[in-house]
Amino acid sequence: MTSYSLEHGGALIPWMRVNQMRCTTDGGRTSAHNAVLFNDTRATERRRYYRRRRHSLVREEAVVADGHWDSDRRMLCFKACRVALPVPSSAPAVQEHGCGIRMSFWFPAVWTMRERSIVSGMLWNSTNAGSGLIHGVITASSIDDQISSTNLSDVKYSYNATVLGEARKHYLEISKGKKVTGSYSFPDFNCTVSDFAFRFDGLDIWSGEAYPVTIGSVMLASERLAADDAFFQHTVAVEDKEPGLLNVSYTIRYTAPPDNWVRPTNTLNYSVDYEKRKISAEGVYDPNRGILCMVGCKEHNGSTDCQTLVTVQFASLDSKAQGHGTGVISSLRDKTDRLFFEKVDFTSYGMYSSQVFEAVSRMDMESVLLLASTTLSCVFIILQILHTKRNLEAAAATSITMLTVVTMGYLAPLALNSEALFPSRRSQYYDFYYSTSRRLEMNEVMMRAPTLIAFVLQLRLLQLAWSGRRTSTVSERTVLWICLPLYALGGALAAIIHGINARAMSGDPSMISMGEGPATIWEDLVSYVGLVLDGFLLPQVILNAALGGSRARAISPWFYIGGTMVRVAPHVYDVVRAHLYKPSMYSSHLYASPRGDLFSMAWEVVIPCGAVLLALLLFMQQRLEGTASLPSQRRRSGGYEMVSNI
Known part of the structure; x- marks a missing residue:
């Protein structure tokens, strides 16, 4: 039971949610039955709605599906039929409107900066019976890309060499002239995964959080204790090496004012509808200086901008300053570009382990x-x-x-x-x-x-x-x-x-x-x-x-x-x-x-x-x-x- 973003021909279309799932085993064959809802509402709002009400009482597109688990291809395969909602509780059976929809879901074995779904899928029409709801082939990606109870030990992460090179170039510009002095220590493999995660806010950011997906070759977007154990074991592999830059990937979520919004100067009391945004980023981290420099893709209003720079200066582990440090989100585009945005400064807060x-x-x-x-x-x-x-x-x-x-x-x-x-x-x-x-x-x-x-x-x-x-x-x-x-x-x-x-x-x-x-x-x-x-x-x-x-x-x-x-x-x-x-x-x-x-x-x-x-x-x-x-x-x-x- 999770929410999915759907994409067809590069364009985002209404969200999909698997509302119910029931599995049975008969003679070694696993059968599955589920209900799927389609709506324009964002997944987080749908999640809050279904926590309050466990059944659908709104008029929206929906299908019911029957299928099985294909152990050879490691996929869930479904045949789906459209239904009309709401369905009265006294109805003896679900009225079917078309059963030509096909669905398949699988668990990706490789993550990238653009694809970090725990579950991926595909929807298409096998006949004209399902026309009106599914047109062509539609890809589905689970939205909850970090679920604490999910075991991702068999998932590999593939860094983008071009993005890492760009991030390294910006890191060299930032660290130029900054010498390591004193006995300051910053988060490294001797710390816990939580020391790399932080929350933040700023003048133009209401609130946000950033958590690591990978550090080096260690997958961290998984069950917390298992991630800490893998993180600790990785110490043995690097303790005899000269410490250097570490490849990292992060997921950053935050809320900010709408684009082109200008803060009022003549009043202290004003209201603004903050929008939710997400950045998937890759880059490098210097454990000697505590500098994190990443290039990422910012998702906002159905568009994706992969020319976004995120830099963070972590606070020292023994620092008396509150929080994790400071950071900046800025655009790598020219000021004349319509996707350019002014840099956003933020202050990270939280506590080290x-x-x-x-x-x-x-x-x-x-x-x-x-x-x-x-x-x-x-x-x-x-x-x-x-x-x-x-x-x-x-x-x-x-x-x-x-x-x-x-x-x-x-x-x-x-x-x-x-x-x-x-x-x-x-x-x-x-x-x-x-x-x-x-x-x-x-x-x-x-x-x-x-x-x-x-x-x-x-x-x-x-x-x-x-x-x-x-x-x-x-x-x-x-x-x-x-x-x-x-x-x-x-x-x-x-x-x-x-x-x-x-x-x-x-x-x-x-x-x-x-x-x-x-x-x-x-x-x-x-x-x-x-x-x-x-x-x-x-x-x-x-x-x-x-x-x-x-x-x-x-x-x-x-x-x-x-x-x-x-x-x-x-x-x-x-x-x-x-x-x-x-x-x-x-x-x-x-x-x-x-x-x-x-x-x-x-x-x-x-x-x-x-x-x-x-x-x-x-x-x-x-x-x-x-x-x-x-x-x-x-x-x-x-x-x-x-x-x-x-």
């Missing part, structure tokens, strides 16, 4: 850190609950505002289910490279359980403080009068700063959307809420100042010192991570996420210092209270006082 493994390992470590910090928070809350029960005055002197802020901090991840984002971020590494998403994800219940326990314990602590409040609520009102306007002002400033940054980004036409993109207003507000949680001791410090000498040691050192360390630790880790790990396209942000808190060089200093300062202030307030109340406690505990003899 070594970066993928490093990122996944780091995410595992960050998951452990996240679980450990949340578990420690549960321990600190339990110790505070015990402290409150042992000291009757502690509940009355505990800030309800502080406990509410901390409680909401545990409630928000549970209500918004933000932990569900963790495995999806991890799986994006494997979705792109190995198609084994969620293979290493940690159980979501394990990620969410400590937060849920901490939330329940925090509710218990809040209930104890509320029920133990015997004094007047005037002091708590003072805390609210100070904290609420302060929090509101901070939120307004965060929204204003987000608006300024968003306007600055939208005004720059060279901005390219890559990775996670700029933060939304919601994400910036969430980061501000993280700042409020970092300063969770502020309401308690204000309450202690309002109570004056009547305050008690309400907060356990485990709670305010341990809680401060839990909030400061992610900022310290982010500084360490920035120095130890190279940035990648999809950085791991499980434990210290910029989207869930404020993380930058300035805030990394301000937030820990502010949090530690609040903890010190609370420590001094409670220590001074204990010292000041000591004489009065001694007076109340003694029945007599010693009188001086003098």
